[in-house]
Amino acid sequence: xxxxKWMKELHQxxxxxxxxxxxxxxxxxxxxxxxxxxxxxxxIPNMDRLAKEGTLGQTIPIRRGFTPGSGPAHLALFGYxxxxxxxxxxxxxxxxxxxxxxxxxxxxxxxxxxxxxxxxITDRRAGRISSxxxxxxxxxxQGITLxxxxxxxxxxxxxxxxxxxxxxxxESDIDDTDPQKTGVPPLPAQANSSGSERAADLFNQWIKxxxxxxxxxxxxxxxxxxxxSTDPALPQFPDIYGLRAACIAVYPMYRGVSHLVGxxxxxxxxxxPEDEFATAAKLWDDFDFFFIHIxxxxxxxxxxxxxxxxxxxxxxxxxxxxxxxxxPDVLAITGDHSTPARMKSHSFHPVPTxxxxxxxxxxxxxxxxxxRACALGGLSTFPATDLLPxxxxxxxxxxxxxx
Amino acid sequence: xxxxKWMKELHQxxxxxxxxxxxxxxxxxxxxxxxxxxxxxxxIPNMDRLAKEGTLGQTIPIRRGFTPGSGPAHLALFGYxxxxxxxxxxxxxxxxxxxxxxxxxxxxxxxxxxxxxxxxITDRRAGRISSxxxxxxxxxxQGITLxxxxxxxxxxxxxxxxxxxxxxxxESDIDDTDPQKTGVPPLPAQANSSGSERAADLFNQWIKxxxxxxxxxxxxxxxxxxxxSTDPALPQFPDIYGLRAACIAVYPMYRGVSHLVGxxxxxxxxxxPEDEFATAAKLWDDFDFFFIHIxxxxxxxxxxxxxxxxxxxxxxxxxxxxxxxxxPDVLAITGDHSTPARMKSHSFHPVPTxxxxxxxxxxxxxxxxxxRACALGGLSTFPATDLLPxxxxxxxxxxxxxx
Numbered sequence: 001x002x003x004x005k006w007m008k009e010l011h012q013x014x015x016x017x018x019x020x021x022x023x024x025x026x027x028x029x030x031x032x033x034x035x036x037x038x039x040x041x042x043x044i045p046n047m048d049r050l051a052k053e054g055t056l057g058q059t060i061p062i063r064r065g066f067t068p069g070s071g072p073a074h075l076a077l078f079g080y081x082x083x084x085x086x087x088x089x090x091x092x093x094x095x096x097x098x099x100x101x102x103x104x105x106x107x108x109x110x111x112x113x114x115x116x117x118x119x120x121i122t123d124r125r126a127g128r129i130s131s132x133x134x135x136x137x138x139x140x141x142q143g144i145t146l147x148x149x150x151x152x153x154x155x156x157x158x159x160x161x162x163x164x165x166x167x168x169x170x171e172s173d174i175d176d177t178d179p180q181k182t183g184v185p186p187l188p189a190q191a192n193s194s195g196s197e198r199a200a201d202l203f204n205q206w207i208k209x210x211x212x213x214x215x216x217x218x219x220x221x222x223x224x225x226x227x228x229s230t231d232p233a234l235p236q237f238p239d240i241y242g243l244r245a246a247c248i249a250v251y252p253m254y255r256g257v258s259h260l261v262g263x264x265x266x267x268x269x270x271x272x273p274e275d276e277f278a279t280a281a282k283l284w285d286d287f288d289f290f291f292i293h294i295x296x297x298x299x300x301x302x303x304x305x306x307x308x309x310x311x312x313x314x315x316x317x318x319x320x321x322x323x324x325x326x327x328p329d330v331l332a333i334t335g336d337h338s339t340p341a342r343m344k345s346h347s348f349h350p351v352p353t354x355x356x357x358x359x360x361x362x363x364x365x366x367x368x369x370x371x372r373a374c375a376l377g378g379l380s381t382f383p384a385t386d387l388l389p390x391x392x393x394x395x396x397x398x399x400x401x402x403x
Numbered sequence: 404x405x406x407x408k409w410m411k412e413l414h415q416x417x418x419x420x421x422x423x424x425x426x427x428x429x430x431x432x433x434x435x436x437x438x439x440x441x442x443x444x445x446x447i448p449n450m451d452r453l454a455k456e457g458t459l460g461q462t463i464p465i466r467r468g469f470t471p472g473s474g475p476a477h478l479a480l481f482g483y484x485x486x487x488x489x490x491x492x493x494x495x496x497x498x499x500x501x502x503x504x505x506x507x508x509x510x511x512x513x514x515x516x517x518x519x520x521x522x523x524i525t526d527r528r529a530g531r532i533s534s535x536x537x538x539x540x541x542x543x544x545q546g547i548t549l550x551x552x553x554x555x556x557x558x559x560x561x562x563x564x565x566x567x568x569x570x571x572x573x574e575s576d577i578d579d580t581d582p583q584k585t586g587v588p589p590l591p592a593q594a595n596s597s598g599s600e601r602a603a604d605l606f607n608q609w610i611k612x613x614x615x616x617x618x619x620x621x622x623x624x625x626x627x628x629x630x631x632s633t634d635p636a637l638p639q640f641p642d643i644y645g646l647r648a649a650c651i652a653v654y655p656m657y658r659g660v661s662h663l664v665g666x667x668x669x670x671x672x673x674x675x676p677e678d679e680f681a682t683a684a685k686l687w688d689d690f691d692f693f694f695i696h697i698x699x700x701x702x703x704x705x706x707x708x709x710x711x712x713x714x715x716x717x718x719x720x721x722x723x724x725x726x727x728x729x730x731p732d733v734l735a736i737t738g739d740h741s742t743p744a745r746m747k748s749h750s751f752h753p754v755p756t757x758x759x760x761x762x763x764x765x766x767x768x769x770x771x772x773x774x775r776a777c778a779l780g781g782l783s784t785f786p787a788t789d790l791l792p793x794x795x796x797x798x799x800x801x802x803x804x805x806x
Contacts, residue, residue, distance in 0.1 A: 065792030
């Protein structure tokens with residue numbers, strides 16, 4: 001499916017509306033043998049009703065056994081084979097804050113850090129300075145100029161920033177400068193190919209000037225750069241699927257990956273599920289496809305906060321009637337991967353998935369939305385890249401293949 | 404997945420221990436409609452407990468509908484796509500008895516047979532002579548010399564032997580000399596490519612000398628050669644998965660295929676499950692991964708002995724506490740293929756599979772280890788090649804893919 005040949009050929013126009021509601025890191029584990037997962041323990045009457053009326057399954061984000069990062073996991077949900085389309089972290093980060101990365105540009109993700117008098121890192125996140133503290137620091141970097149190239153920096157949040165270098169002859173095969181530990185200095189930008197030497201040299205020049213500019217900062221007096229990468233030139237949603245697609249997400253990375261696939265990333269107030277659903281309501285007539293992203297299920301999972309993750313899931317369920325009132329033709333509710341609170345990290349487990357489409361869904365035997373139910377659902381266990389084609393089909397947006 | 408690129412990139416070190424327990428030909432069928440399979444009928448309290456605590460699924464060894472041979476079925480369990488990695492029977496047989504096949508060597512599997520005065524085969528297995536009878540016959544062959552090449556022969560068991568020819572300019576694209584029936588003479592070794600003509604010619608010279616040497620034997624007075632093949636140069640376990648892997652198997656072919664993938668094949672006394680588990684206990688600190696092979700489930704299936712197959716499964720279950728006492732982090736119990744006693748042969752049915760990993764497994768709704776339960780398990784139905792990546796994941800030996 002990597003080249004989307006059939007999607008491009010078979011998609012057809014329609015007035016139907018589709019919603020892909022992603023609760024990041026949705027899949028979980030019981031805290032004790034025999035117990036319920038976060039999703040199973042959550043009181044979610046609306047989703048349970050959709051599960052009864054719709055059909056369930058489990059998605060495999062990348063391959064069985066692979067623990068996905070958020071970027072590749074979202075590409076999969078958008079129908080892109082994440083082992084084929086490799087998007088660098090720098091590009092995701094820059095796109096997420098609205099800094100465009102074009103062909104030939106090199107993007108990196110920056111972290112402010114603290115170094116001691118010997119230049120050795122004492123804090124890899126500069127004391128986790130706030131966005132308010134970081135902004136004037138970043139402004140000091142914006143005065144730096146280099147010969148023959150331009151450099152754009154933008155704050156992502158707190159100690160994180162995006163950096164994009166633009167100019168001739170730049171390639172991005174460059175190692176991270178983050179040594180991943182304290183007590184040692186940041187590494188130089190090291191090219192892994194002769195084509196990337198010019199860019200690496202320019203990044204090292206930039207780092208030198210940046211360190212000079214920040215030398216009196218108490219916390220953010222140095223930086224590491226990671227995920228050097230360039231425009232992946234991804235096939236675009238409107239071409240592949242014939243869709244006007246809106247991204248409704250709070251966190252930069254998800255906005256970034258949505259932009260890269262050709263969705264229109266929306267600005268809105270608030271960061272709760274009801275704010276996101278209200279944004280969908282406002283835009284309802286202008287788009288065919290709505291990607292709505294809930295971040296905090298993953299954050300709570302990463303924190304090992306089982307009950308906190310349940311609370312987030314329940315808050316989504318509580319707000320759901322607002323979304324359902326829009327009468328979407330197809331609604332998929334899933335995660336990009338599992339983040340069991342018990343593991344405090346992303347995991348390789350399959351992801352519970354609910355597909356609801358009142359006109360065309362084939363009901364299965366399951367009546368609740370949860371991991372055990374999804375393992376017995378009518379959609380079975382399937383690659384996450386197949387979800388979007390199934391949504392299109394249920395929206396009557398894919399023509400018959402063959403006569 | 405055929406090239407293992409991602410496994411090589413993502414595997415990481417850990418101290419976790421994994422056991423792959425293969426009951427050969429495990430999958431079965433009821434003898435009568437509505438009845439239980441061998442595995443379902445077996446009293447296996449230990450495996451049932453593991454099924455309750457763990458998760459179940461069904462593996463497809465090659466492709467749906469394909470009945471696997473033992474070699475390809477094991478390659479699949481080791482994570483190698485058996486349609487991509489083609490290992491000849493001759494190489495498997497030679498490797499299984501410790502005769503190494505290097506690049507440029509040509510191996511074949513030999514069967515002693517009986518021919519009449521006209522050279523026509525009267526018994527394709529030389530009256531199934533015992534290993535004791537066959538040994539002096541084989542010794543007569545070991546005196547044969549050919550110009551420019553060396554030939555090594557070794558008894559496998561009973562009427563079967565391995566043969567490896569070493570020298571310059573040898574290729575293995577040669578047809579079997581076994582006509583697969585009696586009443587006709589053995590076929591000559593026939594090259595299918597010009598590059599294989601030299602080897603075919605040398606094999607025919609060897610056959611002529613061998614027939615001359617055995618002309619007075621009452622039973623084993625001739626031979627057929629099958630599975631001409633050379634070193635498949637398989638990627639090696641330590642490189643792909645970063646594992647020190649031990650093979651604990653009684654039968655030569657399984658030892659052979661394990662050797663070919665870079666496992667360390669163990670010598671041990673006894674041939675019962677408890678002997679194999681005791682061997683694992685002795686080696687526990689020296690390896691990361693233990694492949695333990697139980698042959699007789701398949702043998703009983705091939706004999707059509709339904710109750711005998713149950714007995715073997717129960718004997719494994721009875722010995723299992725010895726293995727569990729080692730506290731493996733991940734235990735997979737499966738077969739390489741199905742061998743239903745009702746069919747008296749390997750079959751194309753999916754294979755019941757149990758995955759147990761106390762720290763990370765996601766429980767499903769199933770409480771017993773059996774075919775029907777596995778079809779409803781949380782792992783769903785999946786390619787056998789995905790089992791090893793899942794075992795690695797549950798052992799925390801695969802890094803996250805992408806950020």
